[in-house]
Amino acid sequence: MLLRVYSLLVLIYDVLSLIFLIIKASLEAFYHVFFPPHQKSVGGEIVLVAGAGCGIGRELAIQFSILGATVICWDIQAGSNEETAIKAESLGYGAVKAYAYTCDITKRDQVHKTAQRVKKDVGNVTVIINCCNLPSPRVRTRHPAPDVCKTLDVGVMSHFWILQAFLPSMQQKKHGHIVMLTSVAGLAGISNLVPLSATQFAVQGLAESLNEELRNYRSSGDVKLTLVHIYPFIVDNEMSTNVQLRIPSYFGTIEPVAAARKIIDAMRRDYVEVSIPGYLLYVGKVVSLLPRKAIIAMRELLDTGVDFG
Numbered sequence: 170m171l172l173r174v175y176s177l178l179v180l181i182y183d184v185l186s187l188i189f190l191i192i193k194a195s196l197e198a199f200y201h202v203f204f205p206p207h208q209k210s211v212g213g214e215i216v217l218v219a220g221a222g223c224g225i226g227r228e229l230a231i232q233f234s235i236l237g238a239t240v241i242c243w244d245i246q247a248g249s250n251e252e253t254a255i256k257a258e259s260l261g262y263g264a265v266k267a268y269a270y271t272c273d274i275t276k277r278d279q280v281h282k283t284a285q286r287v288k289k290d291v292g293n294v295t296v297i298i299n300c301c302n303l304p305s306p307r308v309r310t311r312h313p314a315p316d317v318c319k320t321l322d323v324g325v326m327s328h329f330w331i332l333q334a335f336l337p338s339m340q341q342k343k344h345g346h347i348v349m350l351t352s353v354a355g356l357a358g359i360s361n362l363v364p365l366s367a368t369q370f371a372v373q374g375l376a377e378s379l380n381e382e383l384r385n386y387r388s389s390g391d392v393k394l395t396l397v398h399i400y401p402f403i404v405d406n407e408m409s410t411n412v413q414l415r416i417p418s419y420f421g422t423i424e425p426v427a428a429a430r431k432i433i434d435a436m437r438r439d440y441v442e443v444s445i446p447g448y449l450l451y452v453g454k455v456v457s458l459l460p461r462k463a464i465i466a467m468r469e470l471l472d473t474g475v476d477f478g
């Protein structure tokens with residue numbers, strides 16, 4: 170009898186503390202809407218940008234360099250990647266250095282070999298951003314039916330190869346940040362881009378579970394993860410003039426410079442999950458509560474080619 174009363178009291182206590190924590194977390198989140206957390210410095214960090222040859226990757230490399238970080242540029246296209254590194258270094262703050270490595274991130278061996286070279290030449294990477302999984306308008310229009318394996322290798326497997334190479338040293342030092350990017354194709358399925366959509370959802374699952382792992386694994390509590398949903402289509406300045414987007418977009422377009430600025434801002438504030446523009450993350454979650462038929466009707470009205478479900 171006494172034991173029962175005791176366990177009942179424990180249960181009540183647990184439920185009350187949970188309610189208290191939920192309210193506290195919600196109030197904190199609400200407070201941060203108006204008073205965002207301070208931006209941390211990225212000076213002195215060693216930032217790996219995979220896919221630095223063009224678009225958003227190039228802009229990220231340049232902006233990190235301007236903020237005083239050492240930048241490691243990876244891309245399969247040697248020429249444009251070196252251009253990025255040169256530009257980043259010339260615009261860099263102080264004696265900032267930028268390095269270019271040609272690497273096919275879909276090949277595990279190549280990733281590991283290149284990682285060894287980076288560790289020898291520069292040191293241990295402390296920030297990872299893989300931009301290769303973001304669909305570009307170029308991919309959409311030139312390859313309407315991309316190879317499934319290739320799409321998954323670029324969009325999903327490459328994350329694992331890069332993490333295997335650099336995460337252990339971050340965990341050992343209890344310092345680091347992983348930024349993952351996902352696009353509008355990861356908000357909901359897009360019918361004629363099934364493999365691509367699958368990769369965008371996979372990245373979200375990867376970010377979610379890795380974040381849980383980092384949180385639980387005590388000694389690496391200081392390795393942060395930020396997932397950024399980029400809802401507008403990113404349009405590279407060079408190609409925007411002659412590329413017609415296949416999917417009419419309610420979400421509009423954004424230039425790589427602006428997208429990179431927002432990604433870095435989210436990372437520096439240690440946000441776990443954000444979207445560009447910010448409110449769409451919440452709208453998407455609320456809309457997904459609606460019945461399927463309502464979602465389909467909304468999709469047809471907006472004519473985005475994107476299903477919110």
Ligand SMILES: *[C@@H]1O[C@H](CO)[C@@H](O)[C@H](O)[C@H]1NC(C)=O
Nearest residue numbers: 288291292293337338339341
């Ligand atoms: C990189 O990290 C490893 C541990 O993972 C450590 O042994 C090594 O000394 C570090 N290198 C530098 C340059 O800090």
